[in-house]
Amino acid sequence: MGKRRKEEKGKEKEEKEEKEGEEEERKKKRREEEEEEGEKKEERREEGKKVKKKKRRGKGRKGKR
Numbered sequence: 001m002g003k004r005r006k007e008e009k010g011k012e013k014e015e016k017e018e019k020e021g022e023e024e025e026r027k028k029k030r031r032e033e034e035e036e037e038g039e040k041k042e043e044r045r046e047e048g049k050k051v052k053k054k055k056r057r058g059k060g061r062k063g064k065r
Helices: 003-047 060-064
Strands: none
Touching: none
């Protein structure tokens, strides 16, 4: 393996780690938001008000066929 290939592999590895870190942050943030929404919904239920169901995400056109 040449010097150039090692450098490329190192860059690829760094990019992959950075991408995974960003993805993990997004998931964590999303989880926190969902928890907050859940708490809000619980409060509304306790008050006796109706709670709207959340639409599912990520299916796209696949779910409509």
